[in-house]
Amino acid sequence: MIDWIPLEYYSPLFYFLLLSLILVLLLDSHLNKVPSYKPLQNTAFILLFFSIIYIGLRPISGRYFGDTATYARIYNSYMAGVSVNTTKDIAFNVFMKISSYFMNVHIFFTLCAILYVGPLYKASKIWFRENWFLGFLFLLTTFSFWAYATNGVRNGIAGSLFIFALTKKNNFWRFCFIVLSVLVHKSMLLPVAGFLLANFYNKPKKFILFWLLCIPSSLIAGGVFEAFFGSLGFDDRLSYLTDGNVNNDEFSSTGFRWDFLLYSSTAIFAGWFYIIKKKYQDKVYFWLFNTYVFANAFWILIIRANFSNRFAYLSWFMIALVTVYPLLKVNLLKNQYKKLIFILFLQFSFTFLMNIILKN
Numbered sequence: 001m002i003d004w005i006p007l008e009y010y011s012p013l014f015y016f017l018l019l020s021l022i023l024v025l026l027l028d029s030h031l032n033k034v035p036s037y038k039p040l041q042n043t044a045f046i047l048l049f050f051s052i053i054y055i056g057l058r059p060i061s062g063r064y065f066g067d068t069a070t071y072a073r074i075y076n077s078y079m080a081g082v083s084v085n086t087t088k089d090i091a092f093n094v095f096m097k098i099s100s101y102f103m104n105v106h107i108f109f110t111l112c113a114i115l116y117v118g119p120l121y122k123a124s125k126i127w128f129r130e131n132w133f134l135g136f137l138f139l140l141t142t143f144s145f146w147a148y149a150t151n152g153v154r155n156g157i158a159g160s161l162f163i164f165a166l167t168k169k170n171n172f173w174r175f176c177f178i179v180l181s182v183l184v185h186k187s188m189l190l191p192v193a194g195f196l197l198a199n200f201y202n203k204p205k206k207f208i209l210f211w212l213l214c215i216p217s218s219l220i221a222g223g224v225f226e227a228f229f230g231s232l233g234f235d236d237r238l239s240y241l242t243d244g245n246v247n248n249d250e251f252s253s254t255g256f257r258w259d260f261l262l263y264s265s266t267a268i269f270a271g272w273f274y275i276i277k278k279k280y281q282d283k284v285y286f287w288l289f290n291t292y293v294f295a296n297a298f299w300i301l302i303i304r305a306n307f308s309n310r311f312a313y314l315s316w317f318m319i320a321l322v323t324v325y326p327l328l329k330v331n332l333l334k335n336q337y338k339k340l341i342f343i344l345f346l347q348f349s350f351t352f353l354m355n356i357i358l359k360n
Contacts, residue, residue: 001106002057007064011146014054015356018141021047022341022348025137029341037130044133051140052117055149056110066151068109071096075105091183092154115157116149119164126167127284128328134340135328138320141348143263144313146355152313158185159317162192166287190314194294198287204275207293211268214300219256257303260312263350264296267322274326285325292318320347 005013021043028036062069078084078100084093099108117140124135139145148156158181165177178195181188271289274280296315302308326332327340 001059002054003059007059007061010058010064011150012356014051014146015352017050018348019352021137022141022345025341026345029338032337033335034337035131035134041130041133044136047140048117048121048136051149052110052113055117056113057106058109058150060105066147067153068150071109071153072105075100075108079105089154089183089185091180092157092185095184109153112153112157113149116153116160119160123163123167127325131328134344135321135324138324138344138347141344141351142316142320143351143354144309144316145351148313148317152310154185155187155310155313156317158182158188159191159313162188163318163321166195166284187310187314190298190311191291191295191318194291195287197294198290202286202290204271204286204289204293207290208268208272211293211297211300214297215261218300218303255304257308260309261300261303264299264312264315264319266347267292267319268296270323274332278326278332280326280330280332282326282329288318288321288325291315292322323347 002010025040028040058065058068060069060072075096078097084090084097086093096108099111103111120139121132121136124132124139128135148159161177161181161184165174165181168174168177178192182192267289271293274285275289292315295318296312299308299311299315302311305311324340324343327336327343333339
């Protein structure tokens with residue numbers, strides 16, 4: 001366990017290290033027309049191992065790392081001999097129980113970090129080849145990355161497994177990893193539904209129109225949608241739509257979150273630009289974009305609800321890929337490397353603003 005860093009500085013240190021790296025990339029992008037591949041790839045490998053160790057060996061604290069303390073309590077109960085007595089997120093609970101036979105809680109959290117960060121690294125390597133370090137960095141600098149590394153651990157792992165599933169060309173293995181992501185966290189049924197729809201109805205313009213229509217619909221009748229989805233009962237997390245802030249969640253503020261809507265819209269605009277304006281054609285990107293739009297539209301409909309950030313994550317875990325996937329695959333812009341790093345800087349600026357400046 002890394003216990004020599006004061007708890008109040010633990011998360012900020014991660015963000016300041018990322019900020020330093022991005023400032024170096026900004027300088028490099030102004031000095032070179034293409035990335036300095038070898039040094040940056042070596043740096044990315046260091047970042048990969050550092051992020052896994054830093055996330056995995058964090059201190060056990062509910063105040064600073066949300067549900068980390070809850071996961072630790074459940075894990076310690078499994079170590080004490082308690083059996084798995086739930087069908088909710090069964091794959092993750094069985095994984096916890098099996099792990100409890102062989103490792104302490106800190107090694108377990110490190111293994112969780114591997115399962116969270118590893119698939120993102122592997123997906124970047126498969127999709128972006130020599131540009132993998134930029135794709136990986138985009139994923140690590142998103143607004144929700146740290147929160148789902150240290151708080152929503154199950155959801156974070158499930159999202160990473162879903163992304164990894166989309167790298168599989170074999171339909172059987174893609175199906176297996178998608179099912180596994182749902183068994184780790186049942187809420188993944190929402191992006192899975194979007195993915196299935198994208199396979200049978202690849203109409204990005206129609207998806208964008210649907211997303212736009214959800215904004216006035218939510219403004220006019222948001223409470224109706226919250227009550228409707230909350231009454232479905234297919235997942236107990238939908239009770240968040242109608243229950244109060246029973247856990248005193250720091251991100252539970254309600255109301256129409258124009259700031260988060262603006263953040264979400266950046267990926268909608270990017271997809272419109274690539275697909276409609278630039279005529280970019282890529283099956284995987286169509287999957288990512290249409291799935292993102294579908295899941296994000298659902299969140300817009302219930303945007304005022306308690307804990308709406310938990311539903312927003314069901315699209316946000318793909319936001320970096322939707323924003324930059326084509327730019328890491330082909331040349332679409334003049335001075336593309338410089339513009340790509342500027343987009344990275346803008347993305348991280350929002351992350352830094354929300355998690356460091358406004359949080360303190």
